[in-house]
Structures are given as C-alpha cells and as structure tokens.
Amino acid sequence: MRVTGVLLAAGSLISGAAAFRDSAPFLFGWPAVEELSYLTPFADIKAKSHILSSNICSTDDKLVIVTIPGLSKDLLNDGYLDTISDFIQSKQNEGAKYTPHVRYARNEDSSLSAHESCTVDNIDVVKDENWLSRMEEAQAQAIFLKFPEEVSKINEYFEQLTLILSSKHKVIVQGLPTFAEPTVPAIQKRDDTVSEEDYNKIQQELDQAFQEIEDMIESENSDKPISIYEKSVSAAFNTTDGSLFDKYSYFTPGIWMCTLVSLFLVFVFGVALNWLSSLQVSYRAFDKPFNARKKTQ
Secondary structure, eight states: OHHHHHHHHHHHHHHHHHHHHTEEEEEESSSOSOOOOSEEEHHHHHHHHHHHHHHHHTSSOEEEEEEEETOOHHHHHTTTTHHHHHHHHHHHHTTOEEEEEEEOOTTSOOOOOOOTTSOEEEEETTTOTTHHHHHHHOOOSEEEEEOOSOHHHHHHHHHHHHHHOOTTEEEEEEEEOTTOOOSSOOOOOOOHHHHHHHHHHHHHHHHHHHHHHHHHHHHHHHTSOOOHHHHHHHHTTOOSOSOHHHHOOSSOHHHHHHHHHHHHHHHHHHHHHHHHHHHHHHHHTTSOOOOHHHHHO
16 A cells, blocks of 8 residues: 555656656746746746737837747756846846746647737748848847757857847747757757756656665565465574574564553553552541540540
C-alpha cells in the first residue's frame, strides 16, 4: 500500500517536472493585462495577446512580438542572456506582466497571431541582414521578429533591437521550449556547449530522482512479511552463531519502547497510591482525640 503511494507521488512529481520542462518565459511589456500566474497555459496567453493586438492596432502604436526558441528561466537567471533579463526587469518596474513559465502542449501550435484588423510583417533576423532598417521603415501595425536559438546571437540581436524601440512600441517577448518550434521557419540550434550542459543537468536530476524512488521501495519491501515458502527455505540455513536477540526479533525497538512506557506508568501508579495513603493519614490527624477519663467525669 505504501509502495503504491510512493509510486503515485513519484508519478505526480515527474508529471509536474515535465510541465515545467515544456514551459518558457513570457512578457507582456506594458501594463495592459492582469497578473499572470506562475504556470500559465499557452491557450490563455494566446487569447489575451489576440485581444490586445486588436486594441493596439486601433491606435498609432505598434506591436512587436519577439519569438525566441530555447529561451528558459534558467538561461535568464544564470546570466547567459543578461540583455533580456535587464529588459524584462525594467519593464516589470514599469508595470509589465511577466511569468517564467508558460506551458505548451507538444501537439499545440506555438505561434501567436495578431487580430484580423492588424497589418502584419514577419521578419527573420537571421535571414534578413537589414532587419533593423526594415523594422524602422515598416508600416505594419504588428511586427513578428524571429530570433535564433544560439545564445550569443540572441544577446547581440536583442541589444540591437532595444536601440530602436520607442514608447510607441508595445513589446511581447515569447520564449519557446526546445520542442515547440514555431510553424514558420526558425532557426538555428543553440550552441553545443549549452545544450550539452542542459542535457547533463536534466539527466543527473532524473537519475537522482529514480535512485531515491528505488531506495524508498527497497526500504518498504524490507519489512514485508515473508511467505511460508520463504520461511521453509530460510529454516534450512539456521546457524547457532549469535544470541537469541540476533536470531529472533522479539525485542524490536517498538517492543522496547512499549516496555519502557509500561514501566514508567507502573511507577507513576505506585507513586499515586503512596500519595493517596499519606493523604488519608493526614486527614486522621484532624480527628478529635477520644479521652475516656474525661468522659466519665
């Protein structure tokens, strides 16, 4: 029973870890929506961005959606993408809404879309060398920028992007898990060093988790009662070495504890009886003494 509970708990932990593994950071770069939960489904994000794009396209502002495959919370926290980290922090100070984990389904379209009323321009910063000038001259109301997955290039391109952003640009930063590649062509793989480090880290965590589960199962099975067949086999190998305490398990820690508690209770009971008897004697001291001689006078 307890083993089943351990397996169920392990399964829930693994499924929870998988949910975070299939997630990526997301930023609405202006205070236009309510607070985002720590783990938000992508369907909710997609619906919100679609509505916001309709509001933006009805004004003179421009919507800029930056899609970054392979972006993760660990990369931001570990300082690999300090340019994006600083940008997110500055926007949060202005009231922008950010969540480190937007959860994607593996068979789900991971692309954001603008409202039908918006004019759209798609720019691949890797394939288009003049993407900065094209973005500055664009008449479209919604601009989709596709970034590479290579960490060093992400910092470089994003730093260039921040130089041309103005107050009229409403920026959305969409990270994508490694499996959730956008439907439109994107982009180079992250450099081999970071990929290998991520793989080794995940593999080490999984090995450690499974080892802990195996240890827990073994500890649960160690005190399981053996069957009659196991008893008959073990009886054939009895030895005369060791004492009765080693051979039999009469005096287990539980029995020792029960014995000590019982002795303590007996001691307390004896003290209580002595106290009651002494109390009775003390009450007799208050009785008026009987003097037969004085009674006859």
